[in-house]
Amino acid sequence: MTQDDPTAGHTVPDDDGDGGGTVHRRPGRKPDPRRDAEIMEAALQVLAEVGYTGMTMNAVAARAKAGKGTFYRRWPSKAELVLDAIGHMKRSQVDLDRLPDTGTLRGDILALFKPTSAEDGEYQLTIMAGLASMLSQDRGFAEAANDAIVEPWAAANRVLLSRAMSRGEINATADIETLAQIIPSIAAYRALIQRKPFDRDFLVAIIDGVLLPAVRP
Structure with a gap:
């Protein structure tokens, strides 16, 4: 694997739900704010469509056209992804x-x-x-x-x-x-x-x- 592989150096949980397993990280590519925003918007869309219980990281990855490793590098669980996505939505509504x-x-x-x-x-x-x-x-x-x-x-x-x-x-x-x-x-x-x-x-x-x-x- 090269460092450009989004799963390089990560132990990615196999489940398709909360991603509750341990995630071991090492430095990879720098976060891309624009790409992160696209992923968070995809997460909100999936959340609105199927609810929190029915929401999976795989579904968000498919909607955002992103590799699953991308999520676990930034968000170890779907709960953290949801909180970040909602926070991003709220912050975008007010410019200090x-x-x-x-x-x-x-x-x-x-x-x-x-x-x-x-x-x-x-x-x-x-x-x-x-x-x-x-x-x-x-x-x-x-x-x-x-x-x-x-x-x-x-x-x-x-x-x-x-x-x-x-x-x-x-x-x-x-x-x-x-x-x-x-x-x-x-x-x-x-x-x-x-x-x-x-x-x-x-x-x-x-x-x-x-x-x-x-x-x-």
Whole structure:
């Protein structure tokens, strides 16, 4: 084998499921961000179609037209692949370097919201249902799931809340760390537990009924 062989130096599990066996690695080719993104998108598509239990690494490999060794070099288990894929999806929805600056906290948070079509909304809910199924099987991934689905939006809200505090718009003693998690945490609960879309009307209700009353000077 040469170093260009994606399975070189790896002990790849033979199962077609979680990939739970030990994986021995040695340095190989550098990760390709574009290729990784394609693989993660393929993983989301398979997850949405067959659910977490029916999802296999082989199915994702076939969808992404990639060798199985590629997956086990980057993701030792399908759970880790799912978490990375969902995290990538969430991070792609918010750009911390280009956050809205409307002059008000309410305007900024509303400007973060990106409407989706009914089809896209259903697709994302199906993906989140797959994540919920995974977490019900292994609660050990709860922290990683929080990092994937809550933290990208919480990071954006920290910036917006800090700006609002600098403007004197919100209480100078407001707990920004806690407040930044309110909306993304409710959104995650709504998607994972209630299986409902997080639409603009619901966002407005949370901003006006929960967040703004909590931060007013």
